[in-house]
Amino acid sequence: MKLFTAEQVYAADKFTIEKQNITSDELMERAAIQLFNWLHLRMQGAQVKIHLFCGIGNNGGDGLALARHLQDHGYNIEVYVVNYSKKRSKDFLTNLERLKERKIWPNFLEEGSEWPPIKEEEIIVDAIFGIGLNRAPDEWVGNLFEHLESTKAFVLAVDIPSGLFTESVPKREKDVLKANYTLSFQVPKLVFFLPQTGKYTVQWEVLDIGLDKQFLFETDTDYSLIGKNEILPFYRPREKYSHKGTYGHSLIIGGSYGKMGAVQLAARSCLRVGSGLVTVYIPKCGYIPLQTAIPEAMVITDNEDSHISEIELSIEPTAVGLGVGMGTKEGTSEAIANFLKDYKRPVVVDADALNLIAQHKDLLKYLPGQAVLTPHPKELERLIGSWKDDFDKLEKAKVFSDKHDCVLVIKGAHTIIIYKNKGYVNTTGNPGMATGGTGDVLTGMITGLIAQGYEPLQAALLGVYLHGRSGDITVENTGYQALLATDVIEGIGPAFLDLFKVEEKVSAEEDGNE
Ligand SMILES: NC(=O)C1=CN([C@@H]2O[C@H](COP(=O)(O)OP(=O)(O)OC[C@H]3O[C@@H](n4cnc5c(N)ncnc54)[C@H](O)[C@@H]3O)[C@@H](O)[C@H]2O)[C@H](O)CC1
Numbered sequence: 001m002k003l004f005t006a007e008q009v010y011a012a013d014k015f016t017i018e019k020q021n022i023t024s025d026e027l028m029e030r031a032a033i034q035l036f037n038w039l040h041l042r043m044q045g046a047q048v049k050i051h052l053f054c055g056i057g058n059n060g061g062d063g064l065a066l067a068r069h070l071q072d073h074g075y076n077i078e079v080y081v082v083n084y085s086k087k088r089s090k091d092f093l094t095n096l097e098r099l100k101e102r103k104i105w106p107n108f109l110e111e112g113s114e115w116p117p118i119k120e121e122e123i124i125v126d127a128i129f130g131i132g133l134n135r136a137p138d139e140w141v142g143n144l145f146e147h148l149e150s151t152k153a154f155v156l157a158v159d160i161p162s163g164l165f166t167e168s169v170p171k172r173e174k175d176v177l178k179a180n181y182t183l184s185f186q187v188p189k190l191v192f193f194l195p196q197t198g199k200y201t202v203q204w205e206v207l208d209i210g211l212d213k214q215f216l217f218e219t220d221t222d223y224s225l226i227g228k229n230e231i232l233p234f235y236r237p238r239e240k241y242s243h244k245g246t247y248g249h250s251l252i253i254g255g256s257y258g259k260m261g262a263v264q265l266a267a268r269s270c271l272r273v274g275s276g277l278v279t280v281y282i283p284k285c286g287y288i289p290l291q292t293a294i295p296e297a298m299v300i301t302d303n304e305d306s307h308i309s310e311i312e313l314s315i316e317p318t319a320v321g322l323g324v325g326m327g328t329k330e331g332t333s334e335a336i337a338n339f340l341k342d343y344k345r346p347v348v349v350d351a352d353a354l355n356l357i358a359q360h361k362d363l364l365k366y367l368p369g370q371a372v373l374t375p376h377p378k379e380l381e382r383l384i385g386s387w388k389d390d391f392d393k394l395e396k397a398k399v400f401s402d403k404h405d406c407v408l409v410i411k412g413a414h415t416i417i418i419y420k421n422k423g424y425v426n427t428t429g430n431p432g433m434a435t436g437g438t439g440d441v442l443t444g445m446i447t448g449l450i451a452q453g454y455e456p457l458q459a460a461l462l463g464v465y466l467h468g469r470s471g472d473i474t475v476e477n478t479g480y481q482a483l484l485a486t487d488v489i490e491g492i493g494p495a496f497l498d499l500f501k502v503e504e505k506v507s508a509e510e511d512g513n514e
């Protein structure tokens with residue numbers, strides 16, 4: 001799913017209005033009906049009080065139109081206009097008139113107004129600011145947000161939590177009204193997925209308001225959301241007359257005394273994603289544990305017992321996963337540097353190998369094209385330097401990826417994959433996966449996918465998606481706390497099978513939308 005900028009959403013609006021020969025008021029009405037259906041389906045006429053806070057632009061217009069539908073269906077509502085500007089939008093005014101015709105008189109809130117009392121069990125609809133926010137809300141509006149949050153009532157945001165910009169990070173937390181749920185029109189916003197801005201909504205959902213499908217399809221975006229629909233088109237099925245040679249030979253280079261587990265995790269996950277053959281290159285101390293734990297893997301050992309000192313290859317791997325559990329002994333750093341100077345085939349670089357490259361940036365020029373780098377935030381900072389905020393981080397990552405022709409897998413709650421000027425936001429995974437070894441599993445998976453012939457970017461997308469999906473499937477049995485990296489490997493099979501499961505439709509939801 002593409003992630004549009006506010007400017008692109010406005011363009012889609014305009015295009016739709018012209019092509020479908022409708023008015024902007026009719027489009028607002030569609031939005032309001034979708035909002036109403038969503039609420040009505042869940043509330044079934046319950047008389048819990050709904051407090052609708054509406055701004056003076058089109059987001060406010062949506063709120064007023066929703067209030068009208070709620071009133072028509074007998075809901076218990078109270079409407080407020082947050083009067084932060086005299087510049088009211090046309091469709092806001094139209095909807096204000098419609099409310100007045102029904103004898104609904106909103107409360108006008110201004111600087112100095114007394115804030116309305118709201119009970120914890122009541123509902124707040126936030127239609128104050130939408131994607132048109134162009135500067136931080138005035139102090140008194142921030143104070144209102146604070147008051148609304150302090151009531152602990154459930155906050156349902158229309159389109160986007162008020163005070164949240166679509167393309168930058170707000171300066172102060174109190175300038176945004178935190179939402180429990182956001183109903184976003186047509187497309188989710190990038191800010192829902194970044195650590196500094198994602199925290200402003202607990203959950204989100206998209207409401208289809210019928211913006212022109214062709215326009216949405218043809219508009220190119222810098223960011224997209226990666227789910228099953230984005231993965232399936234490049235999934236490669238197993239061929240009947242294939243053999244293990246068809247699916248590549250992966251080599252995992254890593255391990256040191258006390259960190260052999262990392263190699264085991266990477267090698268096993270590499271096998272689980274379907275790599276035809278897997279060899280590991282490790283220091284001698286890992287020989288017996290490796291051979292015992294993973295009979296399917298082949299082992300080549302370094303001359304040193306406790307760390308890697310020289311990477312001498314007697315095989316020609318299809319793809320290499322470099323760095324897991326490797327340590328930073330001096331001999332090891334040299335071995336990696338020498339290896340990278342000679343090696344010309346696809347590589348996934350992780351952990352200590354990443355840190356080494358960050359320390360010796362001249363090594364970057366030896367990376368083969370489209371090398372996949374899988375840094376966590378600290379490793380990323382060592383590579384690209386510090387950043388002002390999440391948007392700055394993404395821009396710097398894009399510049400780095402373009403300059404060094406590499407795929408950056410920025411690990412986090414929503415892992416973001418950057419290649420050149422595009423970003424791909426992953427949707428799978430959960431907090432249970434914040435545990436030692438899951439990164440090694442990811443490295444093994446991406447390596448194994450590249451070995452099978454996936455382009456490095458595709459391998460990164462599929463690997464990250466399946467890794468998170470496996471965690472999501474597995475956590476159902478383990479719970480967050482007990483989830484182990486090993487469990488994520490065991491879930492890879494079910495995650496592949498899940499790619500082909502047809503989603504069950506909630507029939508009531510469909511009814512509600514009719
Ligand atoms: N396709 C869609 O998604 C549709 C969206 N709709 C809704 O329209 C809003 C966007 O409406 P817009 O009028 O452009 O902006 P806002 O309501 O967000 O803001 C109002 C207005 O206020 C001014 N402003 C901005 N920042 C400030 C500030 N800090 N203080 C005071 N005033 C400010 C600015 O001039 C804005 O224009 C979208 O989110 C949806 O909810 C349509 O209803 C249907 C199609």
Ligand SMILES: [K+]
Nearest residue numbers: 126129160162
């Ligand atoms: K809002």
